[in-house]
Amino acid sequence: MDKKTYYISVANGEISQVKTANTYSFTIEATDEEILRLREYFDNAYREDLGTFVRSHVPFVEYHHDSNNDRYDAQLQKAYRMIYELGDNEAKELIAQMGIIDGL
Numbered sequence: 001m002d003k004k005t006y007y008i009s010v011a012n013g014e015i016s017q018v019k020t021a022n023t024y025s026f027t028i029e030a031t032d033e034e035i036l037r038l039r040e041y042f043d044n045a046y047r048e049d050l051g052t053f054v055r056s057h058v059p060f061v062e063y064h065h066d067s068n069n070d071r072y073d074a075q076l077q078k079a080y081r082m083i084y085e086l087g088d089n090e091a092k093e094l095i096a097q098m099g100i101i102d103g104l
Contacts, residue, residue: 001032002031004017004029005028006028006029007024007026008025010025010042010080013043025091026088026090026091026094026095027088027091028087041082044071077101080100084101
């Protein structure tokens with residue numbers, strides 16, 4: 001499969017083939033299937049984030065007992081690892097400096 005260049009914003013969960021003024025943090029080369037998988041990680045993280053919002057309005061459920069937070073973090077870890085693997089040198093360096101992926 002042919003790889004294409006994509007620009008990624010993890011904060012916004014955006015994936016684009018068009019780079020606009022400083023809105024994207026990472027540049028990757030990916031196949032269509034890889035982009036679908038990355039999109040799935042972002043979508044799953046979004047769903048889990050909604051769950052954390054609901055939990056925040058329930059006073060008797062403590063933050064550290066909220067499994068939505070753990071699942072949200074796991075989805076972002078998957079996304080960052082994939083961006084690291086597919087990313088250009090700048091993306092790899094930035095993610096490594098962030099220290100968010102074990103084993104880097």
